[in-house]
Amino acid sequence: MVSAEVLVTSPGRNFVTLRLRTEDGVVGFGDATVNGRELAVASYLGDHVVPLLIGRDAHAIEDTWQYLYRGAYWRRGPITMAAIAAVDTALWDIKAKLAGLPLYQLLGGRSRRGCLAYGHASGRDIPELFDSIRAHLDQGYRALRIQTGIPGLDSVYGVAASANSAVGNGGSTARYDHEPARRSPAPAEEEWDTRAYLRHAPRVFEAVRNEFGPELPLLHDAHHRLTPIQAARLGKDLEPYDLFWLEDVTPAENTAVLRRVREHTTTPLAIGEVFNTIWDYRALFEEQLIDYVRSPVTHAGGITALRRILDYASVYQIKSGVHGPTDISPVGLAAALHLGIAVANFGIQEYMKHSAATDQVFRPAYRFSEGLLNPGDGPGLGVDYDDEAATAHPYTPAYLPVNRLKLDGSLHDW
Missing domain, CATH: 3.30.390.10 (Enolase-like, N-terminal domain)
Incomplete structure (x- = not known):
């Protein structure tokens, strides 16, 4: 170089x-x-x-x-x-x-026509959620993550912030590029109520199944907020609604607790978007405690390292479910798609569309059609970088929120 x-x-x-x-x-x-x-x-x-x-x-x-x-x-x-x-x-x-x-040709060539992608459907209440589901289906999505507001809480992870909602610490109320991060000098503070969430979530999925039928693959992210026994309860309560997966049910640092979750539910489990190496997965794979790997190329050491992780996972019939919201740039998403097209144990790819401004900077060649993502057939990754467009968007600090319990203000996992 x-x-x-x-x-x-x-x-x-x-x-x-x-x-x-x-x-x-x-x-x-x-x-x-x-x-x-x-x-x-x-x-x-x-x-x-x-x-x-x-x-x-x-x-x-x-x-x-x-x-x-x-x-x-x-x-x-x-x-x-x-x-x-x-x-x-x-x-x-x-x-x-x-x-x-x-790039996928250097990784072994195509194993599929395209990568099945799931989008993020959300709403502050069930009618708003239904509107979001219909809008995503109209865009061609064939699998959806489902997140809703919780009665009694002003804002919840995975749900678009209201233009009038209070976020604390002087932060802007507007989400930026479809994510909960906000441009502000300090993180916004949100409230959380685990019992209200555990009561509400099964009702949401019952309503979605009644409205949209049994065939639509549904996913849900608990975002590391539950204890092992709470996670086991949620997994069991959601079994009648046939989830594609339940994601990040409990903080990822203590992977051994997933044994308890696995003992109590047959709902498939996905974890790993905060994992960085193959060593984080070893016990989870060998004891078959999860069903999907969530690590992105961007945070797991690149294509070389994630390919090793997925090859290891394949021994235990565990599939990929690579993290792919808009905090992964088009470069990172393109890398995930080239890998996903090639590996035998691809499962699903998270896909939130980047803003028009982001696509003007990176100019990605990948395309989304009929629920599938394809990385493009040009040489390399298929992503460029426009220096002039990038210069028009200088860095500004932005933070994900922090979480406090509604009951007493204790800091909780976000």
Whole structure:
């Protein structure tokens, strides 16, 4: 490599991108975005990784991955692994461009026509949720994540903020680029009531099934908010509604507690969007405690590392369910699609459409049609970067909310 640049832009939300260039002028891109900690990974890349890349062989992807992971005493963690992911993805982009092939061809070729995608349907109440479901079905989605407001709570994860809702700490009430992160000097504070949630969620899915029938794949994200026994109860209560998966039922740090959840419910479980390495999954795979892997390419060490994780998962009939909301840039989503098209154990791909401004900066080639995402057939990842468009969107701090219990104000898992 002859140059490496760290690019920070905010076309609707903040993104960190690595651009590598070979002596032949071939350019590769990698996503290094860590939501709410973007400048930390930008500094890690710019100060500690970029100087190590100049002069290295762009073809030596595996050796470079090992050099950045095993060569550093401080391993793992979201910042380190996002930086490694950006380098790894950019090198795969370069290699595929030099080969004149779409990246998935270097990963073994197509295993399917396209990647089944699920969208995010939400509403503050059930009628508003139904409107969102119908709108997503009209857009071509064939699987949907279902999130609703909870009686007694002003705002809830996964539900669009009202233009008039209070968010605290002086933050703007408007969501930015379809996510709960807000541009403000400090995180907004939201209230939470677990008992109200556990009472309400089964009613929501009963209503959705009664209205839309048994065939539509439905997903739900508990967002790490439950204790093991609460998670077991929710999984059991949702069994009659045949969920595609129940996601992140309990904080991911203590993976052993998923044994208790698994003992009590047959609802499929998905976890891992906050995991960074294959080691986070070892016990979950070997004891078959989950059904879907949620790690994105961006936070799990890149295409090289996520391919290893998914190959390991396949031994236990566990499938992919890669994290893909708008805090993953089009570069990261494109990488996930090339991998998803190729691997045998693809399950489903999360897909929230980026803003028009984001697509103007990154110009992705992937396309969504009839519920499926396709990465495109041009050489490499199929994503470019428009410097002029990016310059028009300077970085502005933005944070995900924090969560406090409605009962007494204790800080709770968000």
